[in-house]
Amino acid sequence: MDIGIIGAGASGIFTAINAKDEKNKIILIEKNEKIGKKLFITGKGRCNITNAKFFDEFLDNIIVNKKFMYSSFTNFDNYALMDFFENQGLKLTVQRGDRVFPKSEKSSDVIKLFEKLLVDKKIDLKLNENVQKVKKESNKFIVKTNKNVYEFDKVVIATGGLSYPLTGSNGDGYKFAKDLSHNIISQKPGLCPIKISGNDLDSLNGISLKNVSLNVECEKKNYREFGEMLIGKKFITGPIVLTMSSLINREKVKNIYIDLKAGLDFEKLDNRLIRDFENNSNKDIGNILKKLLLNAFVDVVLKRAEIDYHTKANQITKEERYRLIDEIKHFNLNFAGLSPIKNAVITSGGVDCKELNPKSMESKKVSGLYFVGEVTDVDCLTGGYNLQIAFSQAFACAKDLRRVYE
Numbered sequence: 001m002d003i004g005i006i007g008a009g010a011s012g013i014f015t016a017i018n019a020k021d022e023k024n025k026i027i028l029i030e031k032n033e034k035i036g037k038k039l040f041i042t043g044k045g046r047c048n049i050t051n052a053k054f055f056d057e058f059l060d061n062i063i064v065n066k067k068f069m070y071s072s073f074t075n076f077d078n079y080a081l082m083d084f085f086e087n088q089g090l091k092l093t094v095q096r097g098d099r100v101f102p103k104s105e106k107s108s109d110v111i112k113l114f115e116k117l118l119v120d121k122k123i124d125l126k127l128n129e130n131v132q133k134v135k136k137e138s139n140k141f142i143v144k145t146n147k148n149v150y151e152f153d154k155v156v157i158a159t160g161g162l163s164y165p166l167t168g169s170n171g172d173g174y175k176f177a178k179d180l181s182h183n184i185i186s187q188k189p190g191l192c193p194i195k196i197s198g199n200d201l202d203s204l205n206g207i208s209l210k211n212v213s214l215n216v217e218c219e220k221k222n223y224r225e226f227g228e229m230l231i232g233k234k235f236i237t238g239p240i241v242l243t244m245s246s247l248i249n250r251e252k253v254k255n256i257y258i259d260l261k262a263g264l265d266f267e268k269l270d271n272r273l274i275r276d277f278e279n280n281s282n283k284d285i286g287n288i289l290k291k292l293l294l295n296a297f298v299d300v301v302l303k304r305a306e307i308d309y310h311t312k313a314n315q316i317t318k319e320e321r322y323r324l325i326d327e328i329k330h331f332n333l334n335f336a337g338l339s340p341i342k343n344a345v346i347t348s349g350g351v352d353c354k355e356l357n358p359k360s361m362e363s364k365k366v367s368g369l370y371f372v373g374e375v376t377d378v379d380c381l382t383g384g385y386n387l388q389i390a391f392s393q394a395f396a397c398a399k400d401l402r403r404v405y406e
């Protein structure tokens, strides 16, 4: 049995090393000069391999096609993946948020292990070979690269998405899938910064916020994420923003705002202001607010509430106080779209999961053709979930590839 795997990223490599046995011949084709270019930059070079959360909580972090992932994840879950790495001698560490990294915190150690396994398993790795066309003629797949034409019994497309195209993932897999008559769910950026506009935001550039909530009102649904974020020039980013981008990337956004005091409801915040104003009745409101808000926000919030910085606390009317609370709890940002896919951590969308068998990742339309990893329409949040789905899908595919000739 001749198997061709296109793409030596996380999913392609893992498929190859798990599918290989003495009965098959596997050619792994990669357009780059080395394997795992994207893997190398994951987790800021530390490679957040997976997440140690238990089943239900883990699955909650799969936000598109969670049900589709049940079967491959159940067959090869995060604990099976951790066992795999530890058994291969790669020590792991579990950090904040149950994120799992190599103990060395070096993605290069994961890649080194994969390189060794590819050699040990005698997988024929073709580097610097760019697959240009995949077609099926009678029972064989013809795969044309810039250097060769191959004939395979089975083909696995593991070409990744469209994000960070310099790593090699530039969307070729969607083209191959389309040519082989598959439906592609349109691609959107996932886990990316959100662009904002506004004349009064310049002074907030570089500010990082904790314990705030980011709220997005969309046509059909409203979203709220609580935690940490960062304000940049014309964009926001950070953990809650990345999550939010994936939740809203197919929504029509109407309004986006930060609740700067998410821990206090309207009444509690009002009581706090009344108390602060009474205790500092002759002081400028601007100075009083510095105890409540980050300095950079005081000016902006006061201007938006149309209150002069130097107004004495005892002169603030109830209406002004309410306006102030409104600005603090609904600090509006003008939504200007999501960052382009090339800057997004993942590509949302891809090969329609309805056309794939969730147990094997084989196409329901073209037998012997498989899709694994980011090329499929499965998205997860940050925390190691995206690599886990790539590994779980790869394992399912590999198991099927071994089964078909057993």
Ligand SMILES: Cc1cc2nc3c(=O)[nH]c(=O)nc-3n(C[C@H](O)[C@H](O)[C@H](O)COP(=O)(O)OP(=O)(O)OC[C@H]3O[C@@H](n4cnc5c(N)ncnc54)[C@H](O)[C@@H]3O)c2cc1C
Pocket: 006, 007, 008, 009, 010, 011, 012, 029, 030, 031, 032, 035, 036, 037, 038, 039, 041, 042, 043, 044, 047, 048, 049, 050, 129, 130, 131, 132, 158, 159, 160, 161, 163, 164, 167, 168, 169, 170, 171, 172, 173, 344, 345, 346, 372, 373, 374, 375, 383, 384, 385, 386, 387, 388, 390
């Ligand atoms: C900056 C960044 C950090 C990330 N950090 C994490 C993290 O810490 N944890 C996590 O879970 N996820 C992380 N992700 C997401 C994760 O990296 C991807 O989801 C995962 O790598 C997808 O694996 P893949 O094998 O499907 O695709 P890829 O890793 O993109 O691999 C696809 C491979 O196919 C090759 N290829 C494409 N077209 C062709 C062709 N025509 N011919 C030959 N070869 C081809 C490419 O060169 C590439 O090597 C991160 C992503 C980014 C961008």
